[in-house]
Amino acid sequence: MDKNAKVIAIASGKGGVGKTTVTASLAQALAERGNTVLAIDGDLDFRNLDLIIGLDGSFAYDLGDVALGNCVLNDAIYKSAFADNLYFMAGTVEGEAEKRVDSSVIGRLLDHLRPYYDYIVVDTAAGMGKSFELYTKNADTVIIVTTLYKPAIRDGEKIAAEIAKDGIQTYMIVNSLDERLIESKNAPNVDEIIDSVCVKLIGLLPCESRLIRWQNGGLSPMDRRCEIKTQIDDIAARIEGENRPLKKFWK
Ligand SMILES: Nc1ncnc2c1ncn2[C@@H]1O[C@H](COP(=O)(O)OP(=O)(O)O)[C@@H](O)[C@H]1O
Ligand SMILES: [Mg+2]
Structure with a gap:
């Protein structure tokens, strides 16, 4: 029987807050729960999800090639080594292809x-x-x-307001949470962030000093014993309708 994929876009106002990390980890968690998952790198100019999702970058086709008819859609979809039923597509579009890709093209692609x-x-x-x-x-x-960084929170507020206009279901993840910063009043607490962004919280992720080393080495935090894995697994479960209370990972 045909499936009917739920499309989840990971967004942020500010760059460098952890979108690519969340996308790769969440896609892997959902795949490991038995789902067939496609992760799309939606950056039209710079591809980087491939490096973080277990592909070595040696692939031939992207969305631009599909748009130009250089290949069929299936040729632009690659299997990730991180999970059995986890796939990847690069959404980069260059030159002539960029003019051809608009919202209705992406709507049809997703359909x-x-x-x-x-x-x-x-x-x-x-x-x-x-x-x-x-x-x-x-x-x-x-x-x-978002993170605890005020510019990231304010930019998150702005995009949340923009998305609210379309009435799309929206959640928030606070990443790189450092409780010491909150306790010492050097960062807003989670309730204050929720009040600013006005979006339902779906999870919190801790600062993980080993993350960059793993990612640079082509490894996934989901295959390590770490708190990011525990929290992402809970987020995946919540997306699938399970009631998982927020687990405090700080003392
Ligand atoms: N929870 C975290 N703890 C520590 N470092 C993190 C965490 N999340 C992301 N990073 C690091 O922050 C940088 C930006 O992350 P990335 O996922 O690429 O963000 P974005 O896609 O929003 O630009 C990377 O070096 C990544 O390793
Ligand atoms: Mg990114």
Whole structure:
């Protein structure tokens, strides 16, 4: 029987807050729960999810090639080594292809992919540019990622307000949470962040000093024993309708 993928766009106002990390980890967690998952790198200019999701970058086709007819859609979809039923597509579009890809093209692309996957998780580019426009407007759910950094929170507020206009289901992840910063009043607490961004919280992720080493080495935090894995597994369960109370990972 055909599937009907739920499209989840991972977005943020500010760059560098952890969208790519969340996309790769959440897609892997959902795949490990038995779903067939496609992770799309929705950045139209710079591809980087491939490096973080277990592909070595040696692949031939991206969305631009599909748009130009250089290949069929299936040729641009690659299997990730991180989970059995986890797939990846690069959304880069260059030159002539860029003019051809608009919101209705992405809408049709997603409609075409939906019957083959349970989830399509899209790593969008920061801000409210074309990547945001193309993917968040075509998503069933948007997850906004922020950190404790005030500019990231304010930018998150701005994109949350923009998404609210379309009435799309929206959640928030607070990443790189450092409780010491909150306790010493050097950062807003989680309730204050929820009050500012006005979006339902779906999870909190701790600062993990080993993360960059793992990612640079082509490893996934989901295959390590770490708190990011525990928290992402809970977020995946919540997305699938399970009631998992927030676990405090700080003392
Ligand atoms: N929870 C975390 N703890 C520590 N470092 C993190 C965490 N999340 C992300 N990072 C690091 O922050 C940088 C940006 O993360 P990335 O996922 O690429 O963000 P974005 O896609 O929003 O630009 C990377 O070096 C990544 O390793
Ligand atoms: Mg990124």
